[in-house]
Structure formats: structure tokens, C-alpha cells
Amino acid sequence: MNPDDPERIEVDLLLEGVYRRYSYDFRGYARASLRRRLWRRAHEEGAKTLSGLQDRVLHDPAVMDRLLRDLSINVTEMFRDPGFFRIMREKVVPILRTYPYARIWNAGCSTGEETYSLAIVLAEAGLLDRVRIYATDMNDDVLARARQGSFALDKMGRYEENYQRAGGAGDMSRYFSTQDGQATFARSLSQGTVFAQHNLAQDAAFNEFHLIVCRNVMIYFARPLQERVHELFLASLVRFGVVALGHKESIVAPFEDRYDVLDAGEKLYRRKR
Amino acid sequence: MTAYEIVAIGASWGGLHAVGTVLAGLDGSFGASVVVAQHRDGHDDQGLLPELLARRTALRVTEGEDKGPLAPGSVVLAPAGYHLLVEDRSVELSCEDLVQFSRPSIDVLFESVAEEYGERAIGVVLTGANPDGAAGLAAIARRGGHTVVQDPQTAERSEMPRAALAAVTPDAVLPLERIAPHLRRVCAEAA
Structure with missing residues (x-):
């Protein structure tokens, strides 16, 4: 994806905002699966863009709680592999x-x-x-x-x-x-x-x-x-x-x-x- | 015309034969990298799939490794139990929830291919007994990529190609044995 792709910019800004507002640092995460999870949260919050999600996350800690749940992958099982x-x-x-x-x-x-x-x-x-x-x-x-x-x-x-x-x-x-x-x-x-x-x-x-x-x-x-x-x-x-x-x-x-x-x-x- | 850089192939039931047939028709001169999401049982195949496919093609076949490279003329398979995604010309893996009851999911792969490669991507939906891949193929089409669906009448199971056809009007609907020649031709023309 190009560095000037609007969505890439939106992801960067959202992660920067999350870090500065809530001190959770997702800026170093791999982007493809992260983007999927951000979009899932955006859809569920009724946001049409990731900028829209950023607006909600910055102003409503409850949205951040839900986003945090999405961003921590908790798929696991006993004796996996x-x-x-x-x-x-x-x-x-x-x-x-x-x-x-x-x-x-x-x-x-x-x-x-x-x-x-x-x-x-x-x-x-x-x-x-x-x-x-x-x-x-x-x-x-x-x-x-x-x-x-x-x-x-x-x-x-x-x-x-x-x-x-x-x-x-x-x-x-x-x-x-x-x-x-x-x-x-x-x-x-x-x-x-x-x-x-x-x-x-x-x-x-x-x-x-x-x-x-x-x-x-x-x-x-x-x-x-x-x-x-x-x-x-x-x-x-x-x-x-x-x-x-x-x-x-x-x-x-x-x-x-x-x-x-x-x-x-x-x-x-x-x-x- | 923009050159195609990646071919994403999705298959489920009957996929070993179908994916093998497509890969058999491509050789080292093929200029795009190939990524494959074949539904597989997380438990039982211990790396057998890459071996079986490698026997049928001159291309190098490997399972996706974390942040491993995607290279022209080589095939990367989604490992059992992982979603395969692409980012910055390399592999990204995820153990997130099943999508369409599957991990690997074809939709997950195709959607990331669409985002990363846009009009430089080709998506191919082959045989299967569920609708995984339809939404992903639509994403590739929306971003200007080239789309191919196996003719459901020639598919071992027709549900998956039918679901893809319901979601998108592809650039080509082809019987299995004509898919590799088609890929060679569109890649050569666009290069």
C-alpha cells in the first residue's frame, strides 16, 4: 500500500491517537490483520471510516475498551499444536x-x-x-x-x-x-x-x-x-x-x-x- | 497497462486437485507471485499439502512463514490453522477467529491482497462447498483487480464458485484446465 494511501494515513493517526490518549502502543503492530480488526470495530461502532472510529475512540473510553478487546487476539486452546x-x-x-x-x-x-x-x-x-x-x-x-x-x-x-x-x-x-x-x-x-x-x-x-x-x-x-x-x-x-x-x-x-x-x-x- | 504482481487462489473441497492443476500450468517464467488459501484441517496434515502441490509444478512451493517474502514465480500457501495476509510484499499470519468457519480463510487473504495490490492483483476462486472467497473476490474486483472463477460445472463442488459468481461478475469463468493458460496470457499481456 502506498504511503499516501488515505487509509494508511488514517491507521497511523488512529494508532498515534490511541497511544497519546490511552498509552496503549499498537504503532509497531503488523498492519494487515490490524486493519481488519480496526475495520471490524469501525463497523460495529457505526463509523464509516477509520477517521470516524478515531473520533469515537478519542472521545469515548468505552469505545477504547471495546477496541482493546478486538486488538488483543485471544484465540487459544489447550495443548494447541x-x-x-x-x-x-x-x-x-x-x-x-x-x-x-x-x-x-x-x-x-x-x-x-x-x-x-x-x-x-x-x-x-x-x-x-x-x-x-x-x-x-x-x-x-x-x-x-x-x-x-x-x-x-x-x-x-x-x-x-x-x-x-x-x-x-x-x-x-x-x-x-x-x-x-x-x-x-x-x-x-x-x-x-x-x-x-x-x-x-x-x-x-x-x-x-x-x-x-x-x-x-x-x-x-x-x-x-x-x-x-x-x-x-x-x-x-x-x-x-x-x-x-x-x-x-x-x-x-x-x-x-x-x-x-x-x-x-x-x-x-x-x-x- | 499495469503489470499483475500477485495471483491469489482460493479453494476448499476438491482443492488439492484443482490448485495442483492450475499450478502445474505455470512455470518459472511466470512473473507474478502466487498465494494460496486452501481450506485444510488444522490437525491432521503435517506439512503434506505443500509437498503434494510441489510435485505438480515447477514453481517453488512453501508454507507462509511470519514476515516471509513473496517473490515472483514462487507459491506461498496459507499454513494450517493460520490466516494468510499480505503486507509490504511479505507474508503476515494471524490466528484470529475463524472466518466463514475457516482458518485459513479465502476472504481474509483476498481482502488483504485487494488492499495491498489493488489493480495489480488477480483473484481466482476454485472448487469448494461453502461461500468463502466470494466477498474477497468482490473486494479484488472493487479495487480494479482481475477476477477469475472456475466454471461451476467443471468444479468438484460448485457451491464456492457459484457464491463467487453471485457476488461478482468476473473477468473470466473458465473450466479448470484453461485457468493456467489464461493467467499466463493476461500476465504476459499486462507486463
Whole structure:
């Protein structure tokens, strides 16, 4: 799209306005899917242009709340990509076992499905009481849901199937109780987990980790913001710490040579020094 | 005349054969890049689709990688479980909600191709059993791109090409085996 395309200008101005008015920084996001979500919000607010949406967002915080919900992608499932969790058991658990105590950062945890999946893998490896999981997201609403650990019961069939493919031992149902159409996961799974707000686009390093899991989060970021996050990860990883990315993501330049590939297919990387 | 830079192909049921047939008719001299949204099961095909398609064409076939390049004469497939979009001549992926019950969705791909490439885009809707792709093809037409729909009578499932025909009057309605020659011709004429 040309730099003088009116819609491109409207997107830039809207994101600048959102940042200055509400301090949420979406300026470094990848534009194609962002534009789709902006337009969805514009249609629902009855705005005919993105400038019209900007007008509403700047003057009505309730519109910003709704836009924020649209802009944070919260599509997730338990044991998504079962192969990833299988390789976690095979290649990452033995590494974590070498530490007396390990810290794990689940960056962009959304409503927590991935976090609870990790906790189950760690519990089955007998490591859950030797790790602390920091599960972060920019969106407080999804964190509140993640803390509850309750997911729609009708999804459990699929999650159970994923769990089996991920090398699960027995039935996943032993980890949750059911009530009113919800499956609520056992407190023992999440008591070593800290759910906290952190925005990868804006916030700094806050601890040193042995494992960072950040899958399909940075696909929504343009290259310069991805570079910022990789910088942040290096500042947050112990020597020989592991980073897990989504299936279609890689460590971006110029950071590739700071890592060895631990598993090419499941996108696991290990910091060299 | 503006040269075409991208061909976006959408298919669902019966798409493996149909997409393969179109790609088989294109070779390394084809000057546009090709992007494909083929509905696929998020679970079960572990990278098999690119392999099967690569066997049928001289073009390089890969699955879309985050921010990966789009290059003339190469084919990028939407990965299972991701929407494929285009931005600044490269790939953008998204795991957003299903669109038209699908991820990848043809509408999502076509709409971003329309926005990014305008009149330099070609959209092709092939066989399928649902209406995904119709709105996207209309977006490509609205932005001045070239539109092609597989003749529903030659499609393994006709619902998808019929939905596209209901949404837009395309530049060409063709039986499957004539689509690749048509693409070669319009690209060569416009170049």
C-alpha cells in the first residue's frame, strides 16, 4: 500500500491517537490483520471510516475498551499444536530438571489455556513445585479469566484429544472439576503461577528466566517491534535459557546467532552464552 | 497497462486437485507471485499439502512463514490453522477467529491482497462447498483487480464458485484446465 494511501494515513493517526490518549502502543503492530480488526470495530461502532472510529475512540473510553478487546487476539486452546508439548516433554523438561529451581515466562498468555497446559506437563514431570510460571498479557480482562482457570466444558473434548496427542498420561479430566458448563482446573496447577500485566510492546525486562514461551504472539508485530521483543528476551534469559516460538516464527535478525536450534520443527531455541 | 504482481487462489473441497492443476500450468517464467488459501484441517496434515502441490509444478512451493517474502514465480500457501495476509510484499499470519468457519480463510487473504495490490492483483476462486472467497473476490474486483472463477460445472463442488459468481461478475469463468493458460496470457499481456 502506498504511503499516501488515505487509509494508511488514517491507521497511523488512529494508532498515534490511541497511544497519546490511552498509552496503549499498537504503532509497531503488523498492519494487515490490524486493519481488519480496526475495520471490524469501525463497523460495529457505526463509523464509516477509520477517521470516524478515531473520533469515537478519542472521545469515548468505552469505545477504547471495546477496541482493546478486538486488538488483543485471544484465540487459544489447550495443548494447541500437540507436537510442541511432546517435544517440551522430551527436550525441555530434561533441561529444566538440571536446575534446582526454574522460572518460566509465558509471554502473551491470553486466557491461560497455554499456561495450564504447561503446568500439566510440568506436573507430570514432577517439576511443578520446582518452577514458577510468570504468565503475562497486556490485557487485564483476559488475565482475570486466566487466574480463574475455568474454560468452557464443551471444548474439553478437543482439548482432551490434543492432550492425548501431546503424550498425556491418562485422562486430562483428572485435573479439572465441572460445574455449570465450565471446567475449572485444580488450584494445585496454578498456585505456582503469577498472572501479571506486561505489554511486550512497551514494558521492560522484569526477571531472569530459564524458559520463555511466546508462541504466535509476535506474528502480530511488525519487524522493528519483533526486534525490540527479541532484545527483551535476551535481557530476560539465563545463559543456555530456552525460547519457544510458534510454528511459523523464527528468531529474527540480527539475533539468530545468539541461539542454537534446539528443535527446528517446534521452534525451540537455546541461548548460546 | 499495469503489470499483475500477485495471483491469489482460493479453494476448499476438491482443492488439492484443482490448485495442483492450475499450478502445474505455470512455470518459472511466470512473473507474478502466487498465494494460496486452501481450506485444510488444522490437525491432521503435517506439512503434506505443500509437498503434494510441489510435485505438480515447477514453481517453488512453501508454507507462509511470519514476515516471509513473496517473490515472483514462487507459491506461498496459507499454513494450517493460520490466516494468510499480505503486507509490504511479505507474508503476515494471524490466528484470529475463524472466518466463514475457516482458518485459513479465502476472504481474509483476498481482502488483504485487494488492499495491498489493488489493480495489480488477480483473484481466482476454485472448487469448494461453502461461500468463502466470494466477498474477497468482490473486494479484488472493487479495487480494479482481475477476477477469475472456475466454471461451476467443471468444479468438484460448485457451491464456492457459484457464491463467487453471485457476488461478482468476473473477468473470466473458465473450466479448470484453461485457468493456467489464461493467467499466463493476461500476465504476459499486462507486463
